[in-house]
Amino acid sequence: MGNCCATPSTTSQKQNGKQKNKPNPFSADYAAVNGTGGGNKLWVLKDPTGHDISADYELGRELGRGEFGVTYLCTDESNGEKYACKSISKKKLRTAVDIEDVRREVQIMRHLPKHPNIVTLKDSYEDDQAVHIVMELCEGGELFDRIVARGHYTERAAAAVMKTIVEVVQMCHKHGVMHRDLKPENFLFANKKETSPLKAIDFGLSVFFKPGERFNEIVGSPYYMAPEVLKRNYGPEVDVWSAGVILYILLCGVPPFWAETEQGVAQAIIRSVIDFKRDPWPKVSDNAKDLVKKMLDPDPRRRLTAQEVLDHPWLQNAKKAPNVNLGETVRARLKQFSVMNKLKKRALRVIAEHLSVEEVAGIKDAFDMMDTGKRGKINIEELRAGLHKVGQHIPEADLQILMNAADVDGDGALNYGEFVAVSVHLKKMGNDEHIHRAFAFFDKNQSDYIEIEELRDALNDESDTNSEEVINAIMHDVDTDKDGRISYEEFAAMMKAGTDWRKASRQYSRERFNSLSLKLMRDGSLQQPNEGR
Numbered sequence: 001m002g003n004c005c006a007t008p009s010t011t012s013q014k015q016n017g018k019q020k021n022k023p024n025p026f027s028a029d030y031a032a033v034n035g036t037g038g039g040n041k042l043w044v045l046k047d048p049t050g051h052d053i054s055a056d057y058e059l060g061r062e063l064g065r066g067e068f069g070v071t072y073l074c075t076d077e078s079n080g081e082k083y084a085c086k087s088i089s090k091k092k093l094r095t096a097v098d099i100e101d102v103r104r105e106v107q108i109m110r111h112l113p114k115h116p117n118i119v120t121l122k123d124s125y126e127d128d129q130a131v132h133i134v135m136e137l138c139e140g141g142e143l144f145d146r147i148v149a150r151g152h153y154t155e156r157a158a159a160a161v162m163k164t165i166v167e168v169v170q171m172c173h174k175h176g177v178m179h180r181d182l183k184p185e186n187f188l189f190a191n192k193k194e195t196s197p198l199k200a201i202d203f204g205l206s207v208f209f210k211p212g213e214r215f216n217e218i219v220g221s222p223y224y225m226a227p228e229v230l231k232r233n234y235g236p237e238v239d240v241w242s243a244g245v246i247l248y249i250l251l252c253g254v255p256p257f258w259a260e261t262e263q264g265v266a267q268a269i270i271r272s273v274i275d276f277k278r279d280p281w282p283k284v285s286d287n288a289k290d291l292v293k294k295m296l297d298p299d300p301r302r303r304l305t306a307q308e309v310l311d312h313p314w315l316q317n318a319k320k321a322p323n324v325n326l327g328e329t330v331r332a333r334l335k336q337f338s339v340m341n342k343l344k345k346r347a348l349r350v351i352a353e354h355l356s357v358e359e360v361a362g363i364k365d366a367f368d369m370m371d372t373g374k375r376g377k378i379n380i381e382e383l384r385a386g387l388h389k390v391g392q393h394i395p396e397a398d399l400q401i402l403m404n405a406a407d408v409d410g411d412g413a414l415n416y417g418e419f420v421a422v423s424v425h426l427k428k429m430g431n432d433e434h435i436h437r438a439f440a441f442f443d444k445n446q447s448d449y450i451e452i453e454e455l456r457d458a459l460n461d462e463s464d465t466n467s468e469e470v471i472n473a474i475m476h477d478v479d480t481d482k483d484g485r486i487s488y489e490e491f492a493a494m495m496k497a498g499t500d501w502r503k504a505s506r507q508y509s510r511e512r513f514n515s516l517s518l519k520l521m522r523d524g525s526l527q528q529p530n531e532g533r
Helices: 096-111 143-150 155-174 237-252 262-271 286-295 306-311 328-336 342-353 357-370 380-389 396-406 416-427 432-442 452-459 468-478 488-497 501-507 510-522
Strands: 057-065 069-076 082-089 121-126 130-136 187-189 198-200 449-451 485-487
Touching (some): 069 130, 143 187, 357 380, 357 416, 432 488, 468 488
Antiparallel strands (some): 057 069, 069 082, 121 130, 449 485
């Protein structure tokens, strides 16, 4: 679920530019006013299936963890069927907005008709401690993980995926629901079969809308955000924009509007300049490029509707779309979505090897504390528990990314050397002195630049296959002035900000993006929103 609630831009909600105060959900009279029971107890759901989930289901292992709750494998006691249960702690629901988000997520899942590409809600429970949402179990993994594992990529495959995503958007809009958080992470395969259906899984930021209704809350994930969201005046057209961003990524492996800073991302979205020159775009059909342009039209009035996208020739002939492999470059870029780039991993190890005695001592103590099995290795459960103990609360998805990135030998656990690299990354011990030392390691000829040959030589000892496409993709992403080499400034920017845009997108807080929108409005980068269309 999300932590932002949409509010229509109506005059009844604004008095002299100020919104009416929302009630405190933990006040004694909140429950009575909101019809959620009596006394001081907070009841979130209006009509849950029941209050005791353990009477019907057995909760099993953890499947994932988010800002508000944990998703568990759960088993129906009556027939042994497996489901996923998202348990949301009431202690985390600190505001009326948070409460309304959970309530609305369940309402929307109940409201939408059964659809083969939308995860099905089975039951909902609420007790004194948590809200439990029991849903269809999707065990096939994320959309991008499947693409990477497959080892090849074609326009035809992209067309099939996009058709599914836009059919979900069309169905939502037809039933008065705006999704507002379409991104690859929110689409899972039901099972591991090649023919498995793709399912939309998260409606935590979705909202009901009426024709012509406009919204002003900044919600969603920055890289997929339409320009009118930043301008705080939007409607369901934003879902088509987000789907267009996904299509661009499916075809070339990187997002269309990327920058190392929040302000850079926002300005790139507002400019809406689409790059069709970089590889593999010359191999992509004109029909596919035409659809991308029309889905990413910055004017929502001109942007295609979901139905118009489905009627577009490229999707109408999805099964006849070119089946030409778009090349290893796309696959290499997609692979980098779930790991830190190899240059940064190698640099972290260089920094780790040159830490002071004091810095190393603290890391050794932390490793010994987390290594509860005393095996000289830390698995993901020990890492999670240990980080929690020292006050590092990392979302489950990011923890898995971190584990995958640091686990160089691929044995599913971190040895001491790998753990040191993680510690450097988490503690941001990469100060200028450390970064200079790492840069010098790569700059063998002391030219003050890392040339592609030096990059190739430095990474040739990595344990995984080192393809020329990965080297070229790293150079393309880090070499921001495009002079064919990496300067110290470009290297330092990579170390401090990271080049894994999908991980970075998870780290942007909506509050910071909200503030950025106001700042850009003040300095003229954004036009002030107009009421209505």
